[in-house]
Amino acid sequence: MDIAIIVGLDVISGIASLVLISAGLAVIFGMMKIINLAHGEFLMLGAYATVLSVSAGVNIWFAMLVIAPVFVGLVGVIVERCLIQFLYGRLVDTMLATWGLSLVIVGGTTMIFGNTIVGVSSPLGGFQVGAYQSSLYTPFLALMAILLMTAVWAVMRYTRAGLIARAVMQNPDMAATLGVNPARIYMATFGAGAAMSGLAGGLLAPVAGVVPTMGAAYIAKAFITVVGGGTSILWGLISASGLFGFINQIAAFLTTPVFGEVILFIAAVILIRMLPTGISGRFFKGRL
Amino acid sequence: MHLLNGMIGALVGSAVAAAFILTAPLYVDLFQIMQLTVFAAMAVLALSLGFIWGYGGILCFGQTSFFGLGAYAYAVSAINFGDSTPAILLAILVPVIFAALLGYFMIYGGISDVYLGVITLTVSLILFNLVNSTAGDFYKIGDARLGGFNGMPGVPTFNLPGNPGYILTPEQAWMVTGIALILVYLGLRLLIASSFGRIIIAIRENETRAALLGYDPRIYKLITFMIGGAIAGFAGALYVNWGAFVSPTIFALGLSAQIIIWVIIGGRGTLIGPVIGCLLLQWMVTEIGAQQALDANFILGAILIVFVLLVPKGIAPTLRDLVMLRLGQEKTAPPEVSVKVKT
Numbered sequence A: 001m002d003i004a005i006i007v008g009l010d011v012i013s014g015i016a017s018l019v020l021i022s023a024g025l026a027v028i029f030g031m032m033k034i035i036n037l038a039h040g041e042f043l044m045l046g047a048y049a050t051v052l053s054v055s056a057g058v059n060i061w062f063a064m065l066v067i068a069p070v071f072v073g074l075v076g077v078i079v080e081r082c083l084i085q086f087l088y089g090r091l092v093d094t095m096l097a098t099w100g101l102s103l104v105i106v107g108g109t110t111m112i113f114g115n116t117i118v119g120v121s122s123p124l125g126g127f128q129v130g131a132y133q134s135s136l137y138t139p140f141l142a143l144m145a146i147l148l149m150t151a152v153w154a155v156m157r158y159t160r161a162g163l164i165a166r167a168v169m170q171n172p173d174m175a176a177t178l179g180v181n182p183a184r185i186y187m188a189t190f191g192a193g194a195a196m197s198g199l200a201g202g203l204l205a206p207v208a209g210v211v212p213t214m215g216a217a218y219i220a221k222a223f224i225t226v227v228g229g230g231t232s233i234l235w236g237l238i239s240a241s242g243l244f245g246f247i248n249q250i251a252a253f254l255t256t257p258v259f260g261e262v263i264l265f266i267a268a269v270i271l272i273r274m275l276p277t278g279i280s281g282r283f284f285k286g287r288l
Numbered sequence B: 001m002h003l004l005n006g007m008i009g010a011l012v013g014s015a016v017a018a019a020f021i022l023t024a025p026l027y028v029d030l031f032q033i034m035q036l037t038v039f040a041a042m043a044v045l046a047l048s049l050g051f052i053w054g055y056g057g058i059l060c061f062g063q064t065s066f067f068g069l070g071a072y073a074y075a076v077s078a079i080n081f082g083d084s085t086p087a088i089l090l091a092i093l094v095p096v097i098f099a100a101l102l103g104y105f106m107i108y109g110g111i112s113d114v115y116l117g118v119i120t121l122t123v124s125l126i127l128f129n130l131v132n133s134t135a136g137d138f139y140k141i142g143d144a145r146l147g148g149f150n151g152m153p154g155v156p157t158f159n160l161p162g163n164p165g166y167i168l169t170p171e172q173a174w175m176v177t178g179i180a181l182i183l184v185y186l187g188l189r190l191l192i193a194s195s196f197g198r199i200i201i202a203i204r205e206n207e208t209r210a211a212l213l214g215y216d217p218r219i220y221k222l223i224t225f226m227i228g229g230a231i232a233g234f235a236g237a238l239y240v241n242w243g244a245f246v247s248p249t250i251f252a253l254g255l256s257a258q259i260i261i262w263v264i265i266g267g268r269g270t271l272i273g274p275v276i277g278c279l280l281l282q283w284m285v286t287e288i289g290a291q292q293a294l295d296a297n298f299i300l301g302a303i304l305i306v307f308v309l310l311v312p313k314g315i316a317p318t319l320r321d322l323v324m325l326r327l328g329q330e331k332t333a334p335p336e337v338s339v340k341v342k343t
Helices: A001-030 A039-055 A060-082 A091-113 A137-158 A161-171 A170-177 A182-207 A216-229 A233-254 A257-274 A278-281 B001-026 B029-056 B064-081 B084-109 B113-132 B170-193 B195-205 B207-212 B217-243 B254-265 B270-287 B296-310 B314-329
Strands: A126-129 A132-135 B163-167
Touching: A001 A039, A001 A126, A001 A132, A001 A137, A001 A161, A001 A182, A001 A216, A001 A233, A039 A060, A039 A182, A039 A216, A060 A182, A091 B113, A091 B254, A091 B296, A132 A137, A137 A161, A137 A182, A137 A233, A161 A170, A170 A182, A182 B001, A216 A233, A216 A257, A216 A278, A216 B113, A233 A257, A233 A278, A257 B084, A257 B113, B001 B029, B001 B170, B029 B064, B029 B170, B029 B254, B029 B270, B029 B296, B064 B084, B064 B113, B064 B217, B064 B254, B084 B113, B084 B170, B084 B217, B113 B254, B170 B195, B170 B217, B170 B270, B195 B207, B195 B217, B207 B217, B254 B270, B254 B296, B254 B314, B270 B296, B270 B314
Parallel strands: none
Antiparallel strands: A126 A132
16 A cells, blocks of 8 residues: 555656656747757756755745746847847757757856766755655645746637747747747747756755756657647647656556656557558647 | 869879778777777768759758668678678668658658758657667567667678678678678769769759759659668668667767758768768767867867858868869859748
């Protein structure tokens, strides 16, 4: 019984972390149809912002939930203005440029901070399930994932910015004809996506080793989730995270975490063969 | 006529290169010969991506997967057989089978370029994690222990075919690697000039039109992808032969990025471009490695960004256009690669 609860918690935590690490990538993919290959580095920058703020004496909650997303969001806007805006309409070149950016950020961070692990301690304690110990941070991550998805849904559904965003997602040319400036939308999208990645990076900082190359550990799962989910930001992300998080955690429980990732990938490739535009391309077409 | 001229140029160039390769040990010291050997092995890898991306239009971000599988297949079978000849064959066969499986799911699934790039990249990331986790006695194939992140040291290097007792000297290994590079280059040139090559270029230019003319784009793309896998796997065997060592870093993200950069700066849609890009970058990374101030990743990333923004065609096609302009001829260059993305 206790083991079932622990595995259940693992599954929830797996799904929640997939939602968090993939959200920023999904927003940029849904709006701009590109995969941001510097996504892992945005996570890393969020984690560094958190760690550095905490060691400068800032409250850890403020560092994770405010400083990390704001800082990485600004980085995203700067990147869009200095790099991405020159490549509109060249999807593959845009991806290559973000890959170059990823190398530049990893190299730059290594030059500044060195290739050493820094970290902050987890701010919440643990709790007991029978013979097993679990961290309170897990339910907290799940809560954050739910809050983030609710916030995305509310913004998309009830605000003018969300209305414009949905219009651009459905038909960018028509939206432009009706007076929406695509350049501004893309800048805001990239900033918002980067801010979500920064938030995820900040939330990961207490549970991950923070190094310049830490992004590589997360991007495989984030890529699979977004590709499996398709271009619909909310439903694609939630359905893919739910499916893949479940498969991954069960497989990891039965074998090892690494084989869990392999099985996750095989499942994703089979899914892509059947649904080449992702889950949302088939079941949630045109929805958020 | 243009094709013939091009082929004559390629043959003359190859003959000059072959003359250099065979005489180099006379006037180049052993350290530099070793250096050149690994450059040549990597250039074979560059050709594999230059072919499938530049001619097949397949955006593969994870060519290291096939390179690494070839390297591990070679290492495992060379340790077990004690003879390099079947090991080289397996180093080609294993990546081809893997490319066939992966390519079937991706190409027959009809996914877009963006998805294909991301999935191939993800494969290399996962293979990296997987091989990294194979430390310990449990993970061995025959006599070969995979060794996890420590890699596999002491892999037998190439021997004379049929005579496992005769191990090639470093100079001979250099000649084999260099000549292999030339043969792969010429082989690909012939393939591109053949009707198969013309069909895959037609598919790259306009998949729908090629399909309406009766060519099934999927099978042609799959075969192209498998040929790329075979060449990359062969490059993996050449690479292990150079260092007698293989470790999971062969699958790492940094190398995947470098292969892309070689092809980008050399030029998509040419074969000599990726080779030039590879040699230039390898030399540069070696030079950067000798100093401490600048991180190699930083420079590589900056180069990639600059080329994507300013020289998207790459060095070889840009130079060719400049020369053509200077000569006042009209462009006889084949149309540049247009990688279209379905959204």
